[in-house]
Amino acid sequence: MAYFLQQLINGVTLGSIYGLIAIGYTMVYGIIGMINFAHGDVFMVGAFIALIAFLALTTIGITAVPLALLLVLIIAMVLTAVWGWTVERVAYRPLRESFRLAPLITAIGMSIVLQNFIQIAQGARVKPLQPIVTGGYELFHQGSFSVIVSNIQILIVATTVLVMGAFWLLINRTELGRAQRACEQDRLMAALSGVDVDRTISLTFVLGAGLAAVAGLLYLLYYGVIDFFIGFVVGIKAFTAAVFGGIGSIPGAMLGGLIIGLIETFWSAYFTIEYKDVAAFSMLAIVLIFFPTGLLGRPEVEKV
Amino acid sequence: MRLxxxxxxxxxxxxxxxxxSLLAAIVAFALFSLVLGLRTVDSATGLTLEPRPALLATVVAIVFVGRLALNLFVWQTDYPLTRPFAKLFTSEPFETRDAVTLALAFVLGALGVAAGFLFTETLYGLIGALVLAFIGIGLLRRATVRTFxxxxxxxxxxxGGILFALFFPIVSYALESTFNLGLPLRYWFDLSILILTYVMLGWGLNIVVGLAGLLDLGYVAFYAVGAYTFALLATHFGLGFWICLPIAGAAAALWGIVLGFPVLRLRGDYLAIVTLAFGEIVRIILLNWTEVTGGPNGIAGIPKPTFFGLPFSPFAEGTTFSGFFGIHYDGLHALIFLYYVILVLALMTNLVTLRLRRLPVGRAWEAMREDEIACRSLGINTTVTKLSAFATGAMFGGLAGCFFATRQGFVSPESFTFIESAIILAIVVLGGMGSQLGVAIAAIVMVGGFEALRHTAGLQAIFGEEFDPALYRMLLFGLAMVAIMIWRPRGIVSSRAPTISLGDASAISGDLVRQGR
Known part of the structure; x- marks a missing residue:
């Protein structure tokens, strides 16, 4: 029971990170109907920006943890958002009216570019960061096994809830959110009603990248080590989460993230850790084949 | 912003x-300020930062100047600087300004080549040679088209290409052994075998992606199945290459059907992601199922193919190749033989594809690529059509994998990562999906271009000693994938039009049909 509870806590933490990334996939898919294959690598770039910002702040003497965290969060979100914007502007916008698989192919190209750019600029070795948020609470213990919620896990879940809340308000209560939802339903009609479609799509990428940067920062704090290749596997798992929750649905992405995080954690805890990626990938195949609309998605009608 | x-x-x-341009420079600064301007370095006290202001300034300046030049000379002008170069490949007459531009480019290219030879600056030489070759080919093409x-x-x-491929090893080997020119034959043969392997993989994937229009991101799984099938059969049962080749092909085709079956109902991009997942699953299983596959250590000691039972070795129990023919033993013989094996395999892939395109199943593939719903309503069984495409493509992947195993003598999961699938896909896409010639050219350009980057000592003089050009290969590769997709979405050599069509073929080509939207 205690072991189960501990895994549940770990799974929710991991799931929060996946959920944040999954939103980026689901929003882009909702609005332009493409899989932004490079989104996982935007997350990776966000994690690197956060790491470098931490080191830079330490160098100039800002070491108070809450202030440093806040500053890093802002820097990472802004700069990663610029990356997201650039990727859309360079690789996707010119192909908006092209055949369906064209943007997917440039997305794969962009993903290769981002990975190798970071590998060249920062080196291929794993980058460790000394623990910044330490400590935790012991909930209870059963025999020699104690269930611990660490402060970093609390921070991750709290940040995710906070960011998600702000994001929900943005989508449902603001002008931008309305334009975004309009473009999702019918791009042509939205344009006719005076919505700047190009700008809205750009902003979707900016928002997705911002959330990916939050996920990158949290990932960095949680695992304490990153490298240029983390974006690939995490990206696919987050995409699985987005599909699981119903692609195009934002609450679905969060729910899917939690479920994928839990599946992965429990698989590692009770079966074999070597095959945890196989579990996630098989999950993706099973979900896409048997429930292509996901948990909270709308069925997509294919028209001729 | 194209005004x-x-x-x-x-x-x-x-x-x-x-x-x-200023805006572009600001964006570039924001992009690169942290990730390029500061480098994380391992030190005794953990990670520290090393500022690189000069590099950051250079990159931002390049973006600014480049964008400004593009704005002034290409985008915001009535006569873009690129037009003379485009004209090279048309029959439009040249104007004076075209001639001046081309002459200038020619002189610059010649200077680059001269610098390459004089100062051993391979990079300048390479760029110069490319410019000269581009202009030369264009002029030659114009002249020949006008005359004939x-x-x-x-x-x-x-x-011409096939003749060259057929005679290149024999002629170069004969020249070398007669005149002792000191040609790097071993390197040439190794490189051409590598290129031909990719040509074959490209043609195999072209059946799935180019003809049937199913974007397969896990093609390398079938390559792996072929390689491991041969490796396991050879090491456990002592079977030879020629017996295992069809078995490997059949095993891969079977896997093609097994993996193809669940994804039948999926649409374009979902199918791509699921095939990617399958490719990764195969790799992870190869990596962790240590008892059978040797895990990360792989399987070593895979035998080389024999020439009708005659091994290529200096000494053997029976008769060797050199002993049977009474010629002096040379390690290159085995390499030349491998070259012809892959050449025949690749040409067979091409021939089968060309024939299949004329059969009902090939027609059905192309019809499915153009419009799946229309295809279904006309009574074509899309299940059988998709599975046959998957199985045929997978079979050629498996054959290529079997060849790969025998050439390397060693297989490990490292050779079958996603990036390998991406390279093969890029070859198909950049060559022009469905075009056999385009795929071959793209494979030569991609693999040959990669190889050329390995020999760019000149870049080290610019960027410092620790600069490793090999690292930049994948970066350039990704950039090329994006750039060519934007510049020419239908590939460098594009002939995606269906083999047969009623009336104007271009009217129903894939670009104009947008599925599901």
Whole structure:
């Protein structure tokens, strides 16, 4: 029971990170109907920006943890958002009216570019960061096994809830959110009603990248080590989460993230850790084949 | 921001170009300030930062100047600087300004080649040679088209290419052994075997992606199945290459059907992601199922193919190749034989594809690529059509994998990562999906270009000693994938049009049909 509870806590933490990334996939898919294959690598770039910002702040003497965290969060979100914007502007916008698989192919190209750019600029070795948020609470213990919620896990879940809340308000209560939802339903009609479609799509990428940067920062704090290749596997798992929750649905992405995080954690805890990626990938195949609309998605009608 | 507005005054143009370039420079600064301007370095006390202001400034300046030049000379002008180069490949007459531009480019290219030879600056030499080759090929093409307008150029080109591929090893080997020129034959043969392997993989994937229109991101799984099938059969049962080759092909085809079956109902991009997942699952299983696959250590000691039972070795229990023919033993014989094996395999892939395209199943593939719903309503069984495409493509992947195993003598999961699938896919896409010639050219350019980057000592002089050009290969590769997709979405050599069609073929080509939207 205690072991189960501990895994549940770990799974929710991991799931929060996946959920944040999954939103980026689901929003882009909702609005332009493409899989932004490079989104996982935007997350990776966000994690690197956060790491470098931490080191830079330490160098100039800002070491108070809450202030440093806040500053890093802002820097990472802004700069990663610029990356997201650039990727859309360079690789996707010119192909908006092209055949369906064209943007997917440039997305794969962009993903290769981002990975190798970071590998060249920062080196291929794993980058460790000394623990910044330490400590935790012991909930209870059963025999020699104690269930611990660490402060970093609390921070991750709290940040995710906070960011998600702000994001929900943005989508449902603001002008931008309305334009975004309009473009999702019918791009042509939205344009006719005076919505700047190009700008809205750009902003979707900016928002997705911002959330990916939050996920990158949290990932960095949680695992304490990153490298240029983390974006690939995490990206696919987050995409699985987005599909699981119903692609195009934002609450679905969060729910899917939690479920994928839990599946992965429990698989590692009770079966074999070597095959945890196989579990996630098989999950993706099973979900896409048997429930292509996901948990909270709308069925997509294919028209001729 | 492409404002080719001829009504604008020069001042307005200049200021808008400057503003746009400044914006680009600011964005570049934001992008690169942290990830490029500061480098994380391992030190005794953990990670520290090493500022690189000069590099950051250089990159931002390159973005600014490049964007400004593009704005002034290409985008915001009535006569873009790129037009003379485009004209090279048409029959439009040249104007004086075209001739001047081309002559300037020619001189610059020649200077680059000269610098390459004089100062051993391979990079400049390479760029110069490319420019010269581009202009030269363009002029030659114009001249020949004007003189002989009715020659079947593609056929002549293809025949020339095949003849070259057939005779290149024998002729170069004969020259070398007669005159002792000191040619790097081993390197040439190794490289051409590598290129031909990718040509074959490209043609195999072309059946799935180019003809049937199913974007397969896990093609390398079938390559792996072929390689491991042979490796396991050879090491456990002592079977030879020629017996295992069809078995490997059949095993891969079977896997093609097994993996193809669940994804039948999926649409374009979902199918791509699921095939990617399958490819990764196969790799992870190969990596962790240590008892059978040797895990990360792989399987070593895979035998080389024999020439009708004659091994290529200096000493053997029976008769060797050199002993049987009474010639002096040379390690290159085995390599030349491998070259012909992969050449035959690749040409067989091509031949089968060309024949299949004329059969009902090939027609069905192309019809499915153009419009799946229309295809289904006309009574074509899309299940069988998709599975046959998957199985055929997978079979050729498996054959290539079997060849790969015997060439390397060693297989490990490292050779079958996603990036390998991406390279093969890029070859198909950049060559022009469905075009056999385009795929072959793309494979030569990609793999050959990669190889050329390995020999760019000149870059090290610019960027410092620790600069490793091999690292930049994948970066350039990704950039090329994006750039060519934007510049020519239908590939460098594009012939995606269906083999047969009613009336104007271009009217129903894939670009104009947008599925599901």
């Amino acid at each position: 080719a507005d001829s009504g604008k005054t020069l001042g307005k143009k200049l200021s808008s170009a400057l503003g746009d 307008p009715n020659l079947p150029y593609t056929q002549v080109f293809v025949a």
